[in-house]
Amino acid sequence: MTRYTEDHEWVRMEGDVAIIGISNYAAEQLGDVVYVELPAVGAKFAKGADMAVVESAKTASDVYAPIAGEIVAVNDKLSVNPETVNEGPEAVGWFVKLKPDNVGDVNALMDEGAYAEFVKGL
């Protein structure tokens, strides 16, 4: 099950690791992604901390940690081919894998239906 933040990150649990990226809506709003800056493996983030940067031709946007935890992997493909984000924002274009401090934190985020409603109101 994929969950979302109001800042348009998505989170999907795979075992005890959270896969994180930016939503289809966010990617659509950004347009063509030209640069992604990812954190180092081992870096620790509090919920809401600046975790990554995504830049399109027109603007740079911060990507925030949707939940607290430690980075265990990053999608190296994005450094070489940043357009991968546009090809599948919620699949091949994932940003990082994070080991949550509390696995339960993810349940506080919006589910797909709630996020769709949220986006509709923007």
Next chain:
Amino acid sequence: MAETADLKKLPLDALWRARTSKFGDFAGYDMPLQFEGLMQEHAWTRERAGLFDVSHMGPCFFALPKGHGLEGEEAHKKIASLIERLVPADIQGLKPGQVRYTTLLNSDGGVLDDLMIARPAEPEAAGDLYIVVNAGCKNEDWKLIEAATKGEANLVRADDRCLLALQGPGAVAVASAVIDPKLARMNFMTVARYPHFGRLTITRSGYTGEDGYEILVRAEHATELADALLAHPDVKPIGLGARDSLRLEAGLCLYGHDLDPTTSPIEADLAWTIQKRRREAGDFPGSARILGELKNGASRKRVGIRPKDRAPARDGVEIFKDGRKIGVVTSGGFSPTLNAPISMGYVEAAFAAPGASLDLMVRGQPRAAEVVALPFVPHRYHRPKSN
């Protein structure tokens, strides 16, 4: 930021809204930012022809009062001498139908705006100038021009009309087919009137580095003209997003970013916009500073910058050399043509030569970059084969 309801609408608002929902505030106008996608629009303009609505800008006619009694060259010299009080270009020396890019200066030689000034080709328009200033500065510019020439000339704003820019290598064929074949014979930086779509004032000019035209049309004929241009298979509408990446690749200044009231034209690498007669006369605002910088060099200079990695360095990024701050980025982003980030900024003169290595402080990290010659992408203007 203004509420959407407070934003001014373009005369062609409905036409653009039928093609995109991506609008945004620019200089108080609700402007189309993007249609098909910034990258596609950018590439289309470089390969075919893009249609830009730049009606937010400030076209105006600046003219001697009726019954001035002067003819031809004398009338031109008179109106030109009035505007020359505020700009350092040789406007008196314009030939009929010629356009010049120049700057509006404050008394310190700082740039209040950058603008185009055209001398109409038609004999009956002797004593008129056609001037286009920037959207964000137009009210202040016009007040300044009026105050400096009170009782000697009249300024008639034309920003209730529609200003369309048709840009790209395909522009000449499109304009010839849709408007008039004579448009193919205009040279870059010339102006002419055409008795089509009401009446058109057309300059062969633009701000993308490509060949093309800027077309002033009355609002009641604008839809008809835009529809006719868009019906051509080589034309697509282009938003403000791609307009910015195109002008940045062309190394052209964006007012409020690359130019502001503290910047002199010499610092901005615009010495070429100040012709010999004006340099010799030194009769323009801030001439002491500007002539001094022409003679001794300015302490800082606008340069092109290529980051070595892929991180774009945007407006406000600080520039360092050996750990010391030597400048700041004023425009930056991604070049679709080069598939790489590009920036413009101001650096101390000692580091302004192409090849100089610099560090760009992006998000607190120094990143290697190099000064390069401007433009990033060669201009392809339509100039006469020989001088």
